[in-house]
Amino acid sequence: MTKNWPLVMAALMLTALVSATAVRAQSDVETVKMGYITQKSDAHIPLSLLEPILEDSGLQGARLAIKDNNTTGKFTGQNFLLDEVIVPANGDVLGAFKKMAADGVRLFLVDLPMDKLLAIADQPEAAGALLFNIGANDDELRNGQCRANILHVNASRAMLADALAQYLSWKQWREIFLVVGKTPADRAYARSLKRAIKRFGLKIVAEKEWTFEATSRRTDSGHISAQQEIPAFTQGVDFDVLIVSDEGDEFGEYLSYRTHIPRPVAGTHGLTPIAWHRVNEQWGATQVQRRFNKLSKRWMNAKDYSAWIGLRSIGDAVTRAASGDVAKIAAYIRSPDFQLAAFKGVPVSYRAWNGQLRQPILVTAPRILVTVSPQKRFLHQFSTLDTLGYDRPESTCRIER
DSSP: OOOOOOHHHHHHHHHHHHHHHHHHHHOOEEEEEEEEEEEEEOOOOOSTTSSOOOOOTTTTHHHHHHHHHHHHHHHEEEEEEEEEEEEOOTSSSHHHHHHHHHHOOOOOEEEEOOHHOOOOOOOTGGGGOOEEEEEOOOOGGGTTTOTTTEEEOOOOHHHHHHHOOOHHHHTTEEEEEEESSHHHHHHHHHHHHHHHHHHTTOOOOOOOOOOHHHOOSSTTTTTHHHHHHHHHHSSSSOEEEEEEOOTTOOOGGGSSSTTSSOOEEEEESSBBHHHHHTHHHHHHHHHHHHHHHHHHHOOOOOHHHHHHHHHHHHHHHHHTTTTTOHHHHHHHSSSOOOOOSSSSSSOOOTTTTOOOOOOOOEEEEEETTEEEEOTTTOOOOOGGOOOSSSOOTTTTOOOOO
């Protein structure tokens, strides 16, 4: 026993050293708290039963990003936590935000309309916070209503409209029949479309508001009503493409194959510009599509993608800056050094003048990727991605320091 005592002592000392190292390593892990805030609303009922009714849009993308961040964090000494808050339909959004801020959260994904996003951004508790907008696509948020503490991950209406107009210009489909829905969102998207049409040398030859009541498509006569009304609605003028502005998905699907003259349909339906779509299989996108499907048992949509990008932006910044400090994270994300791989062929980054994520926009049919904008013929002094949406000289926002 005495003869083996040095070996026993060495083993005990080694065990103590390993334990001390493990404790020290555990104490050195930096925890980064992030919040996800949204508000419950009536579930959107899609026009087709083939489309699922989603109640976790965006949230599943955030959960995948947390997994990805923590995979890296195991090697870099960071642990990422996500506080998920879904405010009831009539609940207190500001109260929920303030509670999260009181709990030490300074980094937020926000899936809310513009008015509620701005209300949060203007709270005293948000002065030292960084908000990643994944829900509001209003162009005003990238212009006169911008805030220094908001980064816009989701594509603006102007970016989507520009992406579509570039492709139509490339195809030389220049004469546009524009159909606009009744809602404020439909009219807002129509304004972005008109800007893009003018910007890229297209021409509106007819514009009409959709005034028909939605047909009862699940009755025997539903298709007959659409078959009779839409040809009459679209006759009397020649055009190259019909563009529809129907963000609420109330009627746009009815227009394809029913116009008076045979023409393609584009916009919110038909040939659609979108930040992310399940048809994207290029640039390694199949890998993230499969991982998302395994996690959520469904396809990733544009809001999921925005949530994933937002939290991956934080994860990359924390790793690069070697800090969970919000000021350092914000400074790095806004710097020219920030470039994030995003499964779209080129790195994405944030515009210094209005906080908008510059990114390629997919232009898709329901089952295939048709093209990706910006189109090659549209050049730019610094980045062709800045041909989509409000460029520095065009934007009335100035958050640069």
